[in-house]
Amino acid sequence: xxxxxxxxxxxxxxxxxxxxxxxxxxxxxxxxxxxxxxxxxxxxxxxxxxxxxxxxxxxxxxxxxxxxxxxxxxxxxxxxxxxxxxxxxxxxxxxxxxxxxxxxxxxxxxxxxxxxxxxxxxxxxxxxxxxxxxxxxxxxxxxxxxxxxxxxxxxxxxxxxxxxxxxxxxxxxxxxxxxxxxxxxxxxxxxxxxxxxxxxxxxxxxxxxxxxxxxxxxxxxxxxxxxxxxxxxxxxxxxxxxxxxxxxxxxxxxxxxxxxxxxxxxxxxxxxxxxxxxxxxxxxxxxxxxxxxxxxxxxxxxxxxxxxxxxxxxxxxxxxxxxxxxxxxxxxxxxxxxxxxxxxxxxxxxxxxxxxxxxxxxxxxxxxxxxxxxxxxxxxxxxxxxxxxxxxxxxxxxxxxxxxxxxxxxxxxxxxxxxxxxxxxxxxxxxxxxxxxxxxxxxxxxxxxx
Numbered sequence: 001x002x003x004x005x006x007x008x009x010x011x012x013x014x015x016x017x018x019x020x021x022x023x024x025x026x027x028x029x030x031x032x033x034x035x036x037x038x039x040x041x042x043x044x045x046x047x048x049x050x051x052x053x054x055x056x057x058x059x060x061x062x063x064x065x066x067x068x069x070x071x072x073x074x075x076x077x078x079x080x081x082x083x084x085x086x087x088x089x090x091x092x093x094x095x096x097x098x099x100x101x102x103x104x105x106x107x108x109x110x111x112x113x114x115x116x117x118x119x120x121x122x123x124x125x126x127x128x129x130x131x132x133x134x135x136x137x138x139x140x141x142x143x144x145x146x147x148x149x150x151x152x153x154x155x156x157x158x159x160x161x162x163x164x165x166x167x168x169x170x171x172x173x174x175x176x177x178x179x180x181x182x183x184x185x186x187x188x189x190x191x192x193x194x195x196x197x198x199x200x201x202x203x204x205x206x207x208x209x210x211x212x213x214x215x216x217x218x219x220x221x222x223x224x225x226x227x228x229x230x231x232x233x234x235x236x237x238x239x240x241x242x243x244x245x246x247x248x249x250x251x252x253x254x255x256x257x258x259x260x261x262x263x264x265x266x267x268x269x270x271x272x273x274x275x276x277x278x279x280x281x282x283x284x285x286x287x288x289x290x291x292x293x294x295x296x297x298x299x300x301x302x303x304x305x306x307x308x309x310x311x312x313x314x315x316x317x318x319x320x321x322x323x324x325x326x327x328x329x330x331x332x333x334x335x336x337x338x339x340x341x342x343x344x345x346x347x348x349x350x351x352x353x354x355x356x357x358x359x360x361x362x363x364x365x366x367x368x369x370x371x372x373x374x375x376x377x378x379x380x381x382x383x384x385x386x387x388x389x390x391x392x393x394x395x396x397x398x399x400x401x402x403x404x405x406x407x408x409x410x411x412x413x414x415x416x417x418x419x420x421x422x423x424x425x426x427x428x429x430x431x432x433x434x435x436x437x438x439x440x441x442x443x444x445x446x447x448x449x450x
Contacts, residue, residue: 007036007037007038007117008031008036008037008038008117008118008430008433008434009037009038009039009040009113009114009115009116009117010031010037010038010039010040010116010117010118010119010120011039011040011041011042011110011113011116011118011119011120011121011137012024012027012028012039012040012041012042012119012120012121013041013042013106013119013120013121013122013125013128014041014043014121014122014142015096015099015122015123015124015125016043016044016047016069016081016082016083016099017082017083017084018050018082018084019144020122020124020142020144021043021047021050021051022054023142023144023220023245023247023248024041024120024122024142025041025051025054025055026247026248026250027120027142027218027244027247027250028041028055028058028062029055029058029250030244030247030250030426031426032058032059032061032062033250033417034427034430037061037430038061038062038063038114039061039062039063040062040063040064040065040113040116041055041062041063041064041065042064042065042066042067042106042109043064043065043066043067044066044067044068044069044081044082045066045068045069045081046069046079046081046082047066047081047082048064048066051064052064065109067102067105067106067109068102068105069081069098069099069102070098070099070101070102073094073095073098074094075091075094076091076094076095076098080095083095089348093199093200093203094199096124096203097199097203099124099125099127100127103127103128103130103131106128106131107131107134107135110131110135116135116137117137117430117433117434117437118137118138118139118140118215118433119132119137119138119139119140120139120140120141120142120218121139121140121141121142122141122142122143123141123142123143123207123210123211124207126203126206126207126209126210126211127210128210129141129210129213129214137437138214138215138216138433138436139214139215140214140215140216140217140218140242140429141210141211141214141216141217141218141239142217142218142220143211143217144220145219145220145350146219146220146221146225146226146229146354146357147219147221147226147229147230147232147233147241147243148226148229148353148357148361149350149353149354149357150217150219150229150233150237150241151176151177151229151232151233151236151237152174152177152180152182152353152356153187153191153350153353154233154236154237155174155175155176155177156174156182156187156191157191159174159175161174161182162184162187162191162192163194165184167184168183168184168185168374169183169184169185169374169375170183170184171183176232176236180356180360180361182353182356183374183375185352185374185375185376186352186353186356186375187352187353188348188349190204211238211239212238212239213239214239215239215240215436216239216240216241216242216429217239217240217241217242218241218242218244219233219241219242219243219244219245220244220245220246220247221243221245221246222243222245222246222410222411222414222415222420222421222422223243223414223421223422223425224410224411224414224421225362225407225410225411226357226361226362230243242425242426242428242429243421243422243425244422244425244426244429245414245415245422246411246414246415246422249411249412249415250415281392283388283392284340339404339405339408339409340401340404341364341365341366341391341397341400341401341403341404342358342364342365342366342400342404343365343366343367343368343387343388343391344358344359344365344366344367344368345367345368345379346375346376347376352375352376355367362403362407363399363400363403364400364403364404364407365400366387366390366391366396366397366400367387368383368384368387369383369384369386369387370383371383
């Protein structure tokens with residue numbers, strides 16, 4: 001039986017980007033599988049339909065509150081409330097900085113809520129820590145990064161590893177992890193700037209300070225995947241990290257779902273069913289929500305009979321992995337948790353470090369071949385096809401497949417109710433916040449009794 005001994009009301013506040021929203025919604029589903037836990041999710045009006053649809057199979061213990069994204073922000077088009085709608089990711093800084101203007105609306109909504117046990121908010125929403133402190137509940141930060149990325153990033157920052165490095169492609173060894181070698185191209189500004197300054201750097205510092213002062217960090221990983229890095233994080237990096245993933249395995253099964261007849265299935269499902277009947281492999285392409293669909297054209301060159309472009313976004317990705325597990329989907333971020341290997345093509349943010357982890361550290365992936373061999377070099381379709389063929393039929397691909405199946409089973413066990421390491425970690429988090437809340441209550445009573 002679970003050791004949770006009190007009711008919990010958890011507030012979740014994801015950043016307005018699909019890659020940040022989805023794992024937080026999976027966390028909501030994981031929390032709602034526990035007794036006496038209620039969840040309140042904050043979002044914006046334009047993001048509410050996606051959130052509501054995603055959680056349509058959850059219980060009445062989950063409520064959604066939308067607060068307005070600010071208007072009249074320079075450079076941000078009217079009606080844009082998520083990063084995938086931005087004309088350019090160069091507008092990320094003003095878009096994110098503007099979320100600070102949501103704080104008064106957020107705090108007015110908090111005033112009307114039942115007692116909050118703790119909050120999980122995105123690391124990009126740095127200002128939510130001030131709100132948590134004001135209302136007297138712990139804030140856990142969420143970035144979506146694994147422990148490997150946090151350890152490597154922390155080491156680079158603490159040791160100023162990129163300082164004085166002239167070439168973008170020069171390999172640099174990390175003192176704490178001498179087998180890991182990184183380059184400047186594994187990072188984005190402001191980390192790579194010799195003298196960082198300006199709005200991007202200021203936002204970065206606000207986020208880092210807020211993170212280090214938070215109660216803890218929710219990590220979308222499981223201990224058995226990266227024990228060395230999980231332990232290092234909790235020895236060296238602040239705040240304490242809690243491995244509660246892989247969150248994609250927390251999704252609730254649809255209630256009372258009846259089998260669909262052939263004609264009622266979407267065209268893409270019927271196509272996938274045919275490939276399954278034929279015994280064909282299928283390449284699942286998941287470039288994320290920031291890449292326009294026109295940029296997928298290079299992947300279809302010479303492979304039109306193997307690739308079908310699907311424009312229904314994250315819902316499709318979720319349905320594919322849920323309904324069509326027998327298919328061998330070779331290509332997609334995070335798919336190693338589903339038991340399929342990855343072809344890593346890092347584009348931005350922490351993706352280059354994620355690519356190093358899955359190719360060099362846990363060896364469940366191959367990396368896209370660039371023209372000059374660099375981390376972010378240009379990729380031609382011929383090089384892409386070569387690596388795809390190796391992944392789907394070559395010796396390296398077979399090794400990655402064998403390893404990923406082993407890790408997939410360990411991931412599944414980590415999420416088992418009552419027994420798995422990630423399940424128990426979340427239980428411990430709930431217990432600890434319950435004790436924290438009780439201590440605050442006792443301290444208040446002692447102070448008032450003086």
